[in-house]
Amino acid sequence: MPARPEIREVPKRGILGRVVAGNLEALLLGVKYFLDPNRFTLMYPHEYIKLDTGYRGFIVLIYDKCIGCGSCARICPTRAMRMIFLPQKEGERARKKYPVINYNRCVFCGYCVDICPTEALYHVPYHDIVYHSMQELVLTLDEFQREPDYATAREGIPVRYVFDERRGLVKVKAEEKQAQPAPAQQPQKQAPSTPAPAQQAKPAAAPAPAPSQAQPQAQKPAEQQAPAQSTAPSQPAQQPAPSQPQAQPTAAQRTTSQPTQPAAAEQPAEQPKPAEQAQKPERAQGKAQHTEDTGTQDTQSKSQEGGS
C-alpha cells in the first residue's frame, strides 16, 4: 500500500495567510530541526559507509583459479589489465600468462570480473585506499593477489544510510550481520589471507631444501590446469629436465630482489618477446617478485592439497 501524499494548499489564501502562516510554518520547522537534529554527515575517517558485496571496488586475483586466458585484458576498456609471462627457463617459450592491473587506468567497470570464465577475479567492497605514488598503483602479480589493506575499516565505525518513513534519510550503524553473506565466497577469501604466512615461512626453509622441493611443486598446479590450457601438451616433456636449472634463478632472485636493483631485472629479460624486454626496470623488478611468488603460491596450493 503506497503512502498517499497529503495534498495541501501551498499558496495560502489572502496576504495575511501567506505571510503569517508561511513564515510561522518555516520557523516551526526550523525550530523542530534545531531541537531534534537529524544529521547525516558522514564523519569520514571516523565512520565509513559499509558497502554491500557486489560493490565494484578494488579487484583481486585468485591465482589458483586463473587459467591465463587473457579475456580480462582483452575486455578491459581502458587497457588497465595486462597479461604478463611468468619467467621460464632460458630460451624456452613461456607457458602461461597472468593478469596484472594498473590502477592509474582502471575505471572499476568490472568487465574483467564479469568475463572471467573461472571466476578468478573478484571485487572487494571498498575503494577508498591511498597510494603514495603513481608507481604503487601499478600492481605486481604478487600485490594483485592480496586484498588491499582497508585502513579505514580499522579506524572507523561502519555506518549505513537508510530511508526512514518519518525522518527521511538516516544514518545508522551497520550491523555485523551484513558481513554474513561473505562465506558464500569463502574459497575466494582464502587466497588473500594465506600468502602472507606462506611468505614468512619461506625464507626459513629457503636455503637448503628449496631447489629440490619447490620445483616439483611448481609443476603440479600447471598439470592440474592443463586440460583448460591449450599450451599444456608440451609440459610433461619439460618436466624432468628443468627441475635443477630453474630453481637456481629463483634462489638468486630471492637474494637480489629485495633492493631495487636493475641486476635482478636482467634475469627475466631472457624472455622470447622483445616487448617484454622493453619494459621499465620497476616492472621487471616486479616480475622478479612474480617468480618468487609463484613458488609460494605453489607450495601453498600443495599444502592445501595435502591437508585435504
Add this chain to the structure above:
Amino acid sequence: MVEMVTAYVIWHDFLRYLIFYPPVYQFIIIPGLIAALVVAIFIIWFERKAAARVQMRYGPYEISPRTGGATQLIADLIRYSFQEIIVPRTVDAAIYFAAPVAAVILSLMPLNAIPLTSNPAFWPIPMDYSLLVAVALTTLSPIFVIVMAWASNNKFSLIGGVRESFIVTAYELVAVLSMLSVAASMSTFNLVDIVEAQSGGLWYGLLNPPAFLAAFIATLMTTSGFPFEIPDAESEIVAGPYTEYSGLMYGLDMGAAYIKRWVFSVLMALVFLGGWAPYVPGTGFVLGYLVPSLIVSAKALVIMAVMSFLRAVYGRYRIDQALGVAWEILIPLAMAAFGVGLAEAYFHVYAHLGVMAVAG
C-alpha cells in the same frame, strides 16, 4: 600644598578618568568594542552551528570536537588579522581606508547614548533625550557603506552600494518609527524612564508586539540578516560593497555589520525587553553598573541569537521583494505600532503603574 604624584595616583586616575569614565567605558568595553567582539565571535559560531543543525550537518567540528568547534572562530579571527591587505590600484585609497574605520566608529556611537543603569553616576550622557539621540546615531553609519562601495571602484561593489542605499531608505523609517512608538506610549525619550516603567514585568514588547516585530525586521534589513542579505549576497555580487577589501579591512567591514546588529539588539533589549528590568541597580561599580549591563547584554544576545537562527530557515529575498515587504507591509505595521503606542498613552497603560507622570 602640592599633592604627591605617585604611580598609584597616576594609575588610579588613569582607571577612573580614562578607562572607567562611562563614555569611554561604554564605547570600549561593555557594551562597546570588546563586548561586541566577544559577542560577534559567539554569534558567528552559533549561527554556523544552528544552521548546520537545521540543515542536517555538523558545522565547525573537527578543530575541537569536545566544544563543538568553538575555537574555529578564534582561528578565523587570527587568520583575518594576519592576512595580507591587498589594495587594488584603482581604488580611491584615502576614502577606501577611512570608510570602514568610520563605519565601525559610527556604528559604535549609539552605545554612548544609552544608559545601562539607573545610577546617574554611570551615565555617559544626560539621559533626557537618549532614545532620540541613539536612534538618530544609528542612521549615520550606512552612508559609509555606500562610500566604501564608491571608493572601491568595482562593479560588484557599486551594485552592492546601490542595493544598500535602497535598503537603507526602506528600513530607516520603519526602525525609527517602531523605536519611537515607545516614546509615544510613555511620553518620554528618557531611556532610564522607559526601562523603569517596564520594571513591573510589563515589557513594552508584550504590550506593543507590532513595534517589536517591525524593529526586529528592520534590524535584520539594516544588518543584512538572512532573509534580507541583499547588499552582500555572496552568490550574486561577490561580497557586495566589501568586494575589494581583504584581511583586516574586510574584518572591519564585517565587524561594522555585526556591531550595528549588536547596537540595535541592545537598543531593542532596553526598549522592548525591559533592559535590566527585574534587577534594581544598587550602588557601586559592580552592583550599580556591571551587573545591569550584563543583564542587558544577555537580553541583547538572545535577540541576536534569534536573528542569526533565521539564517537556517529563510532563503534570500530579491531586492524588489525586500523593498515590497518594507514599503507595503512594514511601514504600515510601524504606523500601526505607533498608533498602538498612542492608544496606550491615551489609556494611561504605563501611567497607572505610578512610575512616571504622563503629561496632561
